[in-house]
Amino acid sequence: MNFVLIFLITIFSLSLFFYGRSKTKSISIEKNIKLNALPKFYGYYLVLWCSIPSLVFLLIWTLFEPVIIKSIIIETAANQGAIFNDKNEANLIYEKIKAIYAGTYFGDIDTILKESALSYAKFINLFTNSKIVLIFGIVIASVIYSLKKIKKNNKARDDVEVILKGLLFASSLIAILTTLGIIFSLLFESIKFFSVINIFDYLFGTNWSPQRAFVSDASAITAAEYDELKDAFGFIPLIAGTSFIAFIAMLVAVPIGLFSGIYMAEYASVKIRRISKPIIEILAGIPTVVYGFFAALTVGPFFRQIGENLGLTVSSESALAAGLIMGIMIIPYVSSLSDDVINSVPQSLRDGSYAVGATKSETIKKVVIPAALPGIIGSVLLAVSRAIGETMIVVMAAGLAANLTINPLESTTTITTQIVMILVGDQEFDSPKTQSAFALGLTLFIATLVLNYIAQRAVKKYREKYD
């Protein structure tokens, strides 16, 4: 139905374009009036007025129609005596009603379901019909309005440009809408989670094992149950594991990335730079799932083998393997940013250092790096935020159990791993376990936001200093 409507609107708009263009042209010739814009702008004007209001209306309608119909149907079903204890049962009944309507339901149909299905059909019909009527109304109204405007020989180019500018502005607002969407969706579930688990118990708890958290009735939790729950959702082991793996990753990425950045900015000939820079950037282009596969199937067992030969017990999901591979993934982030930063240190500083007899490496160590330090720290912070938000490597190569450990040969888990583990497979909505994933997501979001903010400020300050 929607496709037909969109198709009709498009066809109608296109014909309006040609109508508007030729009509204004012929009128201007016939009556010898000087038009206020080129004839095609009158065509554009009609097209915009015909399509935008109706399409926006159609979009909003399509988004809200199912939600409204659902609430109406569930209410009527309840009025007719259908009993559902919670949201899940209501959803189930609604799905059944929809299936009956579509003719794909093969279970028993009792009178309540039958009645509901009939009223569902009625409402679907009603909504579809009123949608069509309203859209035609909107199209006709806006076309009449715009035709009237054209008759008055308006400044169509300016008007078209105002509308288009609005369109441009609207597209740039999508970024804000996305941010709002993220904040809303994370907060919504997190607030539910924190209404069950005290936020301080979450932040400072030292035990994470959400699979133990069974709640029969989330609205009435006894004190004994709460103690158990509190013990299942402690954040400390996760942040410890995440920072530990990120720390190992930075131990790999910072020296290698920084040295290759310095080499490329200060030493490398144009030729070497042209070859090696893209190859290092390849590391950033490889999908993280590939690193995860490599870490889990090659690096993990390899370390284990070495450990066995040395008489050490190495977990095959060791923090070391995950951290090492993550570090390699991050090298290009450190190297290309620090390369940029070092390149923007003014040549005069170097020349001054050379003039007093310093070697190149002394100049780099004593002059260039101190000058570039804020920028370098910024790039390292950006890399850290990459590391803590990285998911696939740790999901595949790090462990699932939350151990509080600082032994890199043992397995530990991370925030992102836990989010995936909780949300993969069947989820029971409205359970603290599912909600905890959103609380973790919120924590992660805030952490990366803060890191990025500081990093961007540092880089920006540094740039302003030398630009």
Add this chain to the structure above:
Amino acid sequence: MTKEERLKKRHSAEKRFRFYGLASIFVALLFVLILVHNIFSKGSSAFMKTAINVEVFFDQELLEIKNGATEDQILEADFYDITIESLLKVFPAQDLDQENQLIDLFTTDAEIEIKRAFLENNNLIGKKINLEITASDDIDQLHKGNYPRDLPEDRRRISDFQLIIYDNLVENKKIIKNFNNYFFKNGDSRDPELAGIGGALIGSFYSIIICLLLAFPVAVLASIYLEEFAPKNKITDFIEININNLAAVPSIVYGLLALQILLATIQLPRSTPLVAGITLALMTLPRIIIPCRASLKAVPPSIREGALAVGASKFQSVFHHVVPLALPGTLSGTIIGLAQALGETAPLILIGMVAFVVDIPSTPIDPSSSLPVQVYLWSESAERGFVEKTSATIMMLLSFLIVMNFLAVYLRQKFEKRWN
């Protein structure tokens, strides 16, 4: 310390420092090589499959259909009996247990393969033909040399009796290596020899197309606004900060967003390329806007001023002159953004693309998988055959990424104008 000694020391420090830099680059390059070599050496064998040459006799009595039967009749007919009959003729088995071991050498789809051969050539009733029946995963891996046969019998999946049959078949040249068309044609399967990336390829294709259709126009319009029209005020600053932050938000957070808004609130169908495409578009948007703005910014102001000077409106100067000049950079930024989206896994896992989907999706609202998610799924499987399948999927994924990146570089180098 004399002057000369100090100078020598300083010079050797200089050399060491330089060496560290070179060594770091070398380590990074070495890792790329190791990774690529590892994937290719594991994965290249997946493009071939092992088949066993079997003589099949289409016995009319067992099949209960006649020559010239309609397609429906053939599809309904029971090929199980003649399948077992033919497979058992490959090697003499003493008892029921040995018969089962013999049948286990073949894929579970042997019956379907025989039926397919029959469908292609309808008048085979009463005739004997030689068919190449796909071998089971264990034989496949054994034949490719990925399976150690010197383990004690109770620790390997292939019994001694099966090894004897295998050696006999090799001796009689009954074992053949074929191009593995299943790998490209089939959907997912629990049997590695039947599993393919057909479904994942289509799923990824739909997701990326939807992502492109949504993200590209919005990103271009938004960057035109921010670069050319936006007044310098608080709202513009806020939008800019937002875009920069969104580009750095971990991808898994977009998965949570999609789960809550697209699946729970708007109730779009789970596990579908439609939802995947929208999620990837939201994620890619800021990553496309940033290079788009850079390429708009690179167009010198003289172009705009020239257009304005001959009476163009602000819009005409932007859309007729600035945007076409910035187009190569814009397109290459978009392609790189799409390449990132193609390799993205975490958000797709959250929206349920990890579901086990056998059917190839025909529309973007059918449940499906995608290439990177298929890599994740198979890497979790225990069967040995999935290791080479996973590596081969990675090879496919990487080659798509390489093509896209080359295209981006080509566009930029070929069409981008250099000012100054």
